Amino acid sequence: MTEIISSNKNDKIKYLKKLYSSSKRKKKGKFVLEGFRLIKQAYQSDAKFDYLFVTDSFAKSREYQEIISDSKLKDKEFLITENLLNELSDTINPQGIIAVVSEINYKIDEIVNNSEKILVLDRIQDPGNLGTIIRTAAASGFDAIISLKGTVDIYNLKVLRATAGAIFNIDFLNKLDYNMFNKYLKNDLANYQLVCSDPISENYYHKVNYDNKVILVIGNEGNGIRNDLLDKSDLKIKIPLKNGIESINAAMAAGILMYQINTK
Amino acid sequence: MTEIISSNKNDKIKYLKKLYSSSKRKKKGKFVLEGFRLIKQAYQSDAKFDYLFVTDSFAKSREYQEIISDSKLKDKEFLITENLLNELSDTINPQGIIAVVSEINYKIDEIVNNSEKILVLDRIQDPGNLGTIIRTAAASGFDAIISLKGTVDIYNLKVLRATAGAIFNIDFLNKLDYNMFNKYLKNDLANYQLVCSDPISENYYHKVNYDNKVILVIGNEGNGIRNDLLDKSDLKIKIPLKNGIESINAAMAAGILMYQINTK
Numbered sequence: 302m303t304e305i306i307s308s309n310k311n312d313k314i315k316y317l318k319k320l321y322s323s324s325k326r327k328k329k330g331k332f333v334l335e336g337f338r339l340i341k342q343a344y345q346s347d348a349k350f351d352y353l354f355v356t357d358s359f360a361k362s363r364e365y366q367e368i369i370s371d372s373k374l375k376d377k378e379f380l381i382t383e384n385l386l387n388e389l390s391d392t393i394n395p396q397g398i399i400a401v402v403s404e405i406n407y408k409i410d411e412i413v414n415n416s417e418k419i420l421v422l423d424r425i426q427d428p429g430n431l432g433t434i435i436r437t438a439a440a441s442g443f444d445a446i447i448s449l450k451g452t453v454d455i456y457n458l459k460v461l462r463a464t465a466g467a468i469f470n471i472d473f474l475n476k477l478d479y480n481m482f483n484k485y486l487k488n489d490l491a492n493y494q495l496v497c498s499d500p501i502s503e504n505y506y507h508k509v510n511y512d513n514k515v516i517l518v519i520g521n522e523g524n525g526i527r528n529d530l531l532d533k534s535d536l537k538i539k540i541p542l543k544n545g546i547e548s549i550n551a552a553m554a555a556g557i558l559m560y561q562i563n564t565k
Numbered sequence: 566m567t568e569i570i571s572s573n574k575n576d577k578i579k580y581l582k583k584l585y586s587s588s589k590r591k592k593k594g595k596f597v598l599e600g601f602r603l604i605k606q607a608y609q610s611d612a613k614f615d616y617l618f619v620t621d622s623f624a625k626s627r628e629y630q631e632i633i634s635d636s637k638l639k640d641k642e643f644l645i646t647e648n649l650l651n652e653l654s655d656t657i658n659p660q661g662i663i664a665v666v667s668e669i670n671y672k673i674d675e676i677v678n679n680s681e682k683i684l685v686l687d688r689i690q691d692p693g694n695l696g697t698i699i700r701t702a703a704a705s706g707f708d709a710i711i712s713l714k715g716t717v718d719i720y721n722l723k724v725l726r727a728t729a730g731a732i733f734n735i736d737f738l739n740k741l742d743y744n745m746f747n748k749y750l751k752n753d754l755a756n757y758q759l760v761c762s763d764p765i766s767e768n769y770y771h772k773v774n775y776d777n778k779v780i781l782v783i784g785n786e787g788n789g790i791r792n793d794l795l796d797k798s799d800l801k802i803k804i805p806l807k808n809g810i811e812s813i814n815a816a817m818a819a820g821i822l823m824y825q826i827n828t829k
Contacts, residue, residue: 544703
């Protein structure tokens, strides 16, 4: 670790830059993490690291030394100039470190075996919303997340930041094709209660009964859940809205419903 | 309405620009709204308008004509160039309209007379969080919000946007001095149950009883509620956190607690 990378023409840096695009990430099966907090959580959850790009000053910091010094990551480390790191980074303050990590591939049968409560996301658009939903899903005791194609990429950096690291505390399927999800619904997921959040439902969420095995679906911020999926639901629920308010934030709705289901 | 204002040296524009600063807003007792959605809600809730700055093209739009054309706001309207509006605006897409509106001054005795459930905010820092909290407070059926000094300004444009207009659907005190709040606690608010959200409490929020009259306190994102206020509480509650998650978003916590209190 003697050379300090300063050019964005460097091959490793060119590779890293590609991973800032969602389609390139998917193709390579890799994603980017920025900042020590997220990277520490990835490390502690046994994520597979390809590269660690670290500034000289951060490499000498105590927090970095404590995590990485006696680790198996020594041969993944590359020093990088502060200027180049700031140029690459999506964050205003990337805290001196960027990592490239392999995607985590959960399988549907693992998820079914380990999950009583599964959250399904149908085209959530806002990265902050998605990250907050993931964080709250894990906190509430939901076991897994299935994110349908059309939802913002879970590996988007804004999403990862908003999870506050919780992405490493819950199983998930990212960008699942809707036809594939329908096959799962008929087979692997057939004995779950399919509960859809739907503002025009007649059932208040706190006055209904939930099974032990629940799939909760949250839909797009503007348009809700697609009709085909609503039609398949076992139960539609809504959150009461007072004082003339017409809607609440989608992440908030998800959190209120998940906590209700898990504390009832 | 013939002249089109194009210069930021115009007296009305200089006045408007000052109101983008929190301290100047407070001094003048005025605030700024951007975008038709918020301005329409202000109009429908009888807010007092000082100025409407509108681009020529937006002034001709059907939505604008429908709201403003037969209104008492005709003499508040001033045409402004697209360039100047974009230069002034805090929003990327200000939708052709900016308004100056008088602050709404609620009194503590009005609030007490009209409120069973009051939310108190102790130094919430993030504008998005504050806006989401206000929107969810109104939706959940909370009657009023008391925002203690040290909390981000309710009239901050990012806050107003995140409320999605709900700021016009709930009573509030903005930037209340903590000593004054303590006086209210001893007198006007003495017969409310003071409930504090506190992660180190032993009481799970869904296993306790709430009075009819509740003050719920939510604290700073990093540091929680100040000790002096925690010491005064009748009940401390916490939200269970699973899967190794250490905390959830402050707005999310507020929403989960308010809905529990109002649906129990």
